[in-house]
Amino acid sequence: MKKILTLAIALVMVFAIAAPALAAGWDNPVTPDEFENLELDVTPLAVDKSSMTWNGTGYQKLDKTYPVVAGTLVHAYAEITIPKADDLSADVMSRIERGQGKITISVSNLTDVKLNVRNKDGLVIENDKVVNGAKSYPINGYDFGTTITVEVWGNAAKSEKDAKITATLGVYNKFEANESQFRFYAKDGKEYVIVADGRTYTVTPNNDTDTGMIFQTNGDDQLEAAWVLLDATAADGEQYLVVDSFGEVRFLKISDNTTATGKELEEVKAMMDRICNAMGFSYSGRAYMNKTLIEKNLGVVVEGSKTLTYASGYIQELVTDDPSVNPPQTGDNASVVGFVMIAIALVAAAAVTVKKVRA
Numbered sequence: 001m002k003k004i005l006t007l008a009i010a011l012v013m014v015f016a017i018a019a020p021a022l023a024a025g026w027d028n029p030v031t032p033d034e035f036e037n038l039e040l041d042v043t044p045l046a047v048d049k050s051s052m053t054w055n056g057t058g059y060q061k062l063d064k065t066y067p068v069v070a071g072t073l074v075h076a077y078a079e080i081t082i083p084k085a086d087d088l089s090a091d092v093m094s095r096i097e098r099g100q101g102k103i104t105i106s107v108s109n110l111t112d113v114k115l116n117v118r119n120k121d122g123l124v125i126e127n128d129k130v131v132n133g134a135k136s137y138p139i140n141g142y143d144f145g146t147t148i149t150v151e152v153w154g155n156a157a158k159s160e161k162d163a164k165i166t167a168t169l170g171v172y173n174k175f176e177a178n179e180s181q182f183r184f185y186a187k188d189g190k191e192y193v194i195v196a197d198g199r200t201y202t203v204t205p206n207n208d209t210d211t212g213m214i215f216q217t218n219g220d221d222q223l224e225a226a227w228v229l230l231d232a233t234a235a236d237g238e239q240y241l242v243v244d245s246f247g248e249v250r251f252l253k254i255s256d257n258t259t260a261t262g263k264e265l266e267e268v269k270a271m272m273d274r275i276c277n278a279m280g281f282s283y284s285g286r287a288y289m290n291k292t293l294i295e296k297n298l299g300v301v302v303e304g305s306k307t308l309t310y311a312s313g314y315i316q317e318l319v320t321d322d323p324s325v326n327p328p329q330t331g332d333n334a335s336v337v338g339f340v341m342i343a344i345a346l347v348a349a350a351a352v353t354v355k356k357v358r359a
Helices: 002-023 090-097 262-279 291-298 333-358
Strands: 040-049 059-061 073-081 101-108 110-119 122-129 134-139 147-156 163-172 181-185 191-197 200-205 212-217 223-232 235-245 248-253 300-310
Touching: 040 163, 040 300, 073 101, 073 163, 073 300, 090 163, 090 300, 101 110, 101 147, 110 163, 122 134, 134 147, 147 163, 181 291, 191 262, 191 291, 200 262, 212 262, 223 262, 248 262
Parallel strands: none
Antiparallel strands: 040 059, 040 073, 073 147, 101 134, 101 163, 110 122, 110 147, 163 300, 181 191, 191 200, 200 212, 212 223, 223 235, 235 248
């Protein structure tokens, strides 16, 4: 018994140590901005055609959603207005022009989902299937100041679970076509570049390759070494190895193998803080870095979304010996409530009968 307890305690200690190791690095991810005055909405539509139609489709807008159970047909549309170029910051506008903006329709508890996409040219994509719960469409400078609508058809997958449709408009950083460079703007308003070369990642401000940091990872993407690059008057073109000894960081100058002190230390530490703050990255010897983590934590430039929810209906089950009593099989709240009241009355009547017999 003591051996088992000892082993259990040991495992708890191992996981307690491992947990912060896996979380280290991007413990403080950069919070993306949100679109100002974003015009985005998701509206329910009728499933039967009507003379009062939306956008010439033959389907009427609904004031609200309806309860759903497994198999219930759902019909809605998302309406997304892309801001005018003059209403956007220079970095967001340039990224949209380069094709780094996109509209995403994501769904939850819906199956057999198909989309019809309309832009200023009319219906451009029809019956596009949603795979793995989401579908994205790129936008570019052609879409500035226009409205894009996405019509959504689907069926509720499960009962007793809400069905949701979410429309998102976002602009994202990503590794360029050659997959070696990644550009992002930090909260200081300046652009930074990450150059990936195998398992080495060089992060510099404004393409200034003489300043910044170099991160080197092992085969598991765990940081094994880091250097600070400093191109200052007091230390022109120097590299400093970051030495993390039990949480105490010092900087070893590569050229003469001495530890930075005084003003030199202040300059080196300031550069490290600048790069790590720009990335939202907490340096640690146990931290991790790869392209996927970089895009996940630095990829969102600006984003806005809206969700439409179809509340879950349910099938009321009733245990009774009376074969003439059948519970409702729909998600209609009124019928369910009415049936529950009848059931309560039956139970009350049975209680009175039992009491009289026993008396």
